[in-house]
Amino acid sequence: MRGNNRSDIYNDPEDKYHLMRCIYHTYTHYSFTIVAFCIMSNHFHILMKSEEDLSKIMKLINRRYSDYYSKRYSHVGRIYQRRYYSKLVINPNVQLIVSRYIHRNPIETRIPLVANLQDYPHSSFPFYVDPYSEPPPYMDTSLLFQFLPVSFEKTIEGYSTYCLQEFGVDELEELSEWMMEMK
Known part of the structure; x- marks a missing residue:
């Protein structure tokens, strides 16, 4: 939105x-x-x-x-640009890439909002980084790490490490293809 x-x-x-x-x-x-x-x-x-x-x-x-x-x-009128748009994500690899894209938003801006991704409080990423944090009841932090590539440990810590890495060329292409299908 x-x-x-x-x-x-x-x-x-x-x-x-x-x-x-x-x-x-x-x-x-x-x-x-x-x-x-x-x-x-x-x-x-x-x-x-x-x-x-x-x-x-x-x-x-x-x-x-x-x-x-x-x-x-005291706003009158629409606040949203348009109706939300959604795209089905079936491929587990694309799920990972999309989740990393979402989590990296605060540092992928022209001027990063935080120096460290885990310091941005308005994201689900801190729930993946801090093992003592309690996510809201509608969140599940156990789903994504099972899809991690073999080079990552299939744990919540492995997922956090995955998100902290920049996108590879292949991942950017896959994300771009998926996003182009949305339009």
């Missing part, structure tokens, strides 16, 4: 935490599992598994956040 005209709609930590509350509220109504997410200032990404109708899940998340935003900022 992206802000209308690429405008910031997650202006401060409170806005980002409120989006997380919207996701939790939606989780109490629909069954889904999130394996990766990242909330930036003008958009967010979610890698989600669900047997439920995705449009109902996203409608509730976005409606609740839109209502909150309109009330907090």
Whole structure:
């Protein structure tokens, strides 16, 4: 989801935490599992598994956040650029690449938001790095590491190491192909 005209709609930590509350509220109504997410200032990404109708899940998340935003900022009109878009990710290798793309968003910007990826609090990555952190009930940090290439230990630590590495040329091509299919 992206802000209308690429405008910031997650202006401060409170806005980002409120989006997380919207996701939790939606989780109490629909069954889904999130394996990766990242909330930036003008958009967010979610890698989600669900047997439920995705449009109902996203409608509730976005409606609740839109209502909150309109009330907090006395905003009239749309806050989102367009309806969310989604793409099915069946290939486990693409799941890994997409999750790393999501997690690397805060450091892959023109001006990185943090020096260390694990320091960005509005992402699921800290739940993968800190073994003592407790992810929200809708998150599952045990799904992705089973798909890691043989060069990585198939553990949550191995997944964290995988995310910290920059993309290889082959991975960028695979991600690019997958993203082009979305448009």
